[in-house]
Amino acid sequence: MTDDLRKYGKPVPSVFDLLGRGEVDLTAALAWTLRQSPALLAAFWDRVDAPGSATDAVIDLEVADDQGRTDLEIANEHATVVVEAKKGWLVPGEAQLSKYVPRLKDSPHPLLVSLSDSSAEWAATQLGASIGGIPVRHIPWDAVRTDLRAISKSARGIERHWVTELINYLAGATAMRDPSEQWVYCVVASKGTMGGPRTFRDYVTTERSYFHPFGGRNGWPKRPPTFLAFRWEGRVRQINRVLDSKVVDRLQDEWPDIPTGAHADTESPHIIYRLGQDIPIGEIPTKGVYANARVWALLDQILTQPGLAEAVRSSKNLVRAPTD
Structure with a gap:
């Protein structure tokens, strides 16, 4: 190449x-x-x-x-x-x-x-x-x-x-992104739940997993990102390489203790990502990024720009963000 x-x-x-x-x-x-x-x-x-x-x-x-x-x-x-x-x-x-x-x-x-x-x-x-x-x-x-x-x-x-x-x-x-690709998909890890014993944040920090609805609708990726970043309480708190992924018909197939009927989204197909080790990061404020927005930014820009909003803008100036 x-x-x-x-x-x-x-x-x-x-x-x-x-x-x-x-x-x-x-x-x-x-x-x-x-x-x-x-x-x-x-x-x-x-x-x-x-x-x-x-x-x-x-x-x-x-x-x-x-x-x-x-x-x-x-x-x-x-x-x-x-x-x-x-x-x-x-x-x-x-x-x-x-x-x-x-x-x-x-x-x-x-x-x-x-x-x-x-x-x-x-x-x-x-x-x-x-x-x-x-x-x-x-x-x-x-x-x-x-x-x-x-x-x-x-x-x-x-x-x-x-x-x-x-x-x-x-x-x-296709689904196999280049491992050297540096785009990071940044999402919010909230303290909300799907009705089970864990918060969304617990899945990220303790289960070392992240999931979202499968199918590429509503702006969700059609292919697994190379990296995922998670933010809460005004800062990017965690960045991980995606090690692998799989699709399940319902979240209860992976976590049986999620109660059925508590949240409609749990019983629809989801893609689950397994997270690698945490990448060391400094203070990365999220001021200027809409609270629940899911954004793409290059890894080096996240690590070097003053904040996430600046990283998103500078990344777009360098190269087009993924659309899938």
Whole structure:
């Protein structure tokens, strides 16, 4: 990776980053590499358990009809695979996938495939085994990364080039953020509760965890931040690297002593982050930041600016803040 080329102030680690990092861009990057790498196409075909060989498969992007527009279609004489790709942990809903059922009625072996950062275990709780009689499969982006790494060891020439480009691209465009990324997501850790024995602050300081509603709605991140900062009583009090994360259907799955019915939000899907050790910090006042605002700032700016508000402003002047 090089800093010689930048877009919106950020390095461009792969040619695919010139497209962007939205869902349409992700799908286009995957489709291009599937066409350039027979090994990746074969591995993907095996993962969705489609019959026949993918060697003679035709790949189509953005196929539209009266029912909607598919992200990606891969078809040969044996099977037709419709792929709905998502960014983050979301999976496509039944209503969305059912729109594609009519166009698959003439295929000898139709398949609907969900592709996202969701684990297979979480996707299984959200997706049925079939829709309209058509089997549904889920492939995590992690599985694609696994296949890419394996293929890169033996690929040569142009195939190796494009496999490497996609590896670099997915490292920043999907759930796996670059560990060197210095953006910090700063939130309030209040003394309120979800009805259980712990306050929100207790989860951060004692349980070494943080959680928020899953799904990327209402401004919550779609991908785990690299760092989390917590503030209360007028100061940033704690900053931690996020070690890992997982999605649970309800908070009681992780903390059974949270009473059911006490707070409606506890019984909806949440993403839980496990926190690393505390990063030493000095006095970082939060004056000028709206009380409950969730903000992004660069780690070095938080540590060097007079306060959080100044860190947010100076960070935005240096580079665009994450939007996902």
